[in-house]
Amino acid sequence: MKKPKINIGVTGLNAIDSPGPGIAVIRGLREAESFDVKIIGFAYESMEPGIYMHDLIDKTYQIPYPSAGTDVLLSRLSYIQEKENLDVIIPNFDAELYSFMKLEDKLRQMGIHMFLPTISQFEERHKVNLSDFGKKYDIDVPLGKAIYDSSEIFALQQEFEFPLMIKGKWYDAYIAYNMEQARTYFNKISAKWGLPVVLQRFVHGTEYNVTGLGDGNGNTIAAVPMRKQFITDKGKAWAGISIDDKKLLAITDKFVSATKWRGAFELEMMKSSDNTYYLMEINPRIPAWVYLAVGVGQNIPEALTNLAMGHQVEPFREYEVGKLFIRYSYDMIVDRSEFEKISIKGEL
Amino acid sequence: MKINENLAISESGFLFNPSTGESFTVNPIGAEILELMREGKTEAEISESIIRSYEVDSKTLQKDLHDFSEVLRHHQLLDQYEETKN
Structure with missing residues (x-):
């Protein structure tokens, strides 16, 4: 049976040493079993490596920084929509999420679907409000x-x-x-x-992260816990391993059901020496290491896209434990004319 | 002294704890002891088996076995239920 083709806009193409999630998300989308994709990259800077990865991204447009305001962003997205007929957008930066959430209705009217947290979910989990969040939902936070x-x-x-x-x-x-x-x-x-x-x-301990997806009705669609195996000087995981930790999964389920979380998320946890888990941060988006989840059997970008399109998505029940992701750097050789095109025309 | 049943132990002596993501390596005798523990052997049975296979006196072996089990306990590689029972 022929798979439907979905046009998806993706941000976070800065696959640098402290990478945005875009490239990992796109790899998941390209491996989706339920649809084929045309990938439209959204970039802020002309040096974001994803712009030049033509085997992963079909076309890239520069978009304005969130500080330019939602009107400017909407105008740019309207222009892109005329050319690309997007079905879905997956924003991957914390700082841009607010603008996209504000534009959700308008974009839907244009035929563009997203699957984002609500503004109150976004605000409530903000690190500025994390202490209150912990009290309200009875989750240990520092x-x-x-x-x-x-x-x-x-x-x-x-x-x-x-x-x-x-x-x-x-x-x-x-x-x-x-x-x-x-x-x-x-x-x-x-x-x-x-x-x-x-x-x-400060909590002394070992860092664990969970990436997952909530359906907005309190159900956990996906959840994969990972232990960071190698951490960069910026605290980012350069390598990690999927683990089977029932307690972490129970905290994740509690978080999703209590908040009725809608969309992807990453929970940053610290396990202290007395085996208490502290929730350090909730990122309201897909993390850069999401390809590990794809690799162990939970294609979160695919499931998120299907939810955005209004399809029924069955929760993932399992994943492979003990699989590692190891990140690497890669030098591309890029013709000056490509750099010129994205810099001058804002498209490539 | 019972080893955590979830542990993945390979013949090469590589240990992976799937609930914490930690991995360890042990030498061939360590791997042998872990295998005996996994089979549910008692401490006395493990000692007996090691003494039969290697040139070691009982006193030294008891001390080494004790040290080894402390290392396993420290890294939470022993069965938690058994640990609480004791």
Whole structure:
């Protein structure tokens, strides 16, 4: 039987040392069993490697940064829609999600489907609100507080103790071992990502992550836990292994059913020395290591696309345990004319 | 002393704990002891088997077996139910 062809727009093409999820998502989509795809890449910068990966991406358009506002984004997407007739968009950056969520209805009217968390889910799980989130859903989270001025750190040092984590509201996290470092990181992060900056109690332990998918009705469609095997200096997993941890899966189910989570997610967990799991962060999107989930039998990008298209999706029941992903760097040779096209015309 | 049943132990002495993602390597005697533990042998039976196969006195073996089981316990490789029972 001939598979339907779906046109899918994907962001996060920055397959760099701290990669966006786009390329992993596209690999999952290309391996989908229930449909064929035409992949339209959305890039912010002309140096995003995915733009030049023509075996994975059929055509790329530059799109405006979220700071340009939703009107500018909508206008650009309308232009792209006229040419490409998109069925689905999968946004993969935290910072752009809000704009896409705001545009969800308008895009649907244009024939473009997405499967994103609701704005209240997005806000509630935000790292700025994580402490309240933990209390509300009875999930262990480390003590955290959003601050707007570096002088607040001094007043809070009794409560938090050093070392403590200093986190940006979108990205970046540093461990501060003393007041000087805490102030320096506060300034560095607030200059880059704005206010507030989040202070979080440091938890010693081993990092585990879960990537999954909720159907919006409280059901877990997919969930694959992974232990980071090798971590870069930015704290990103360079290698990881799928594991069978019932407790992690139970926390994931609890998170999905309690919040009725809609869309993909990544739970960042820390297992302390007394075997308590702390939920450190909830990323409301597919993570860059999602290809491990695809490789062990849960094609999350495919399932998400089917949910976006309004199809019934059966929950995955199993996955292979003990499979590793190992990331690698790769140099492409690119003709100057390609770089010129994306830079001047914003399309390639 | 019972080994966690979920552990994947290969003949080469490579151990993988699927619930934590941790992996370890043990030498051939370590692998042999783990296999005996997996078969449900008691500590006395394991000692007996090792003494039969290798040149080692009982006192040294007891000490080494004790150290080995402590390492296994530290890495949470022993059966948790058995551990709580004890």
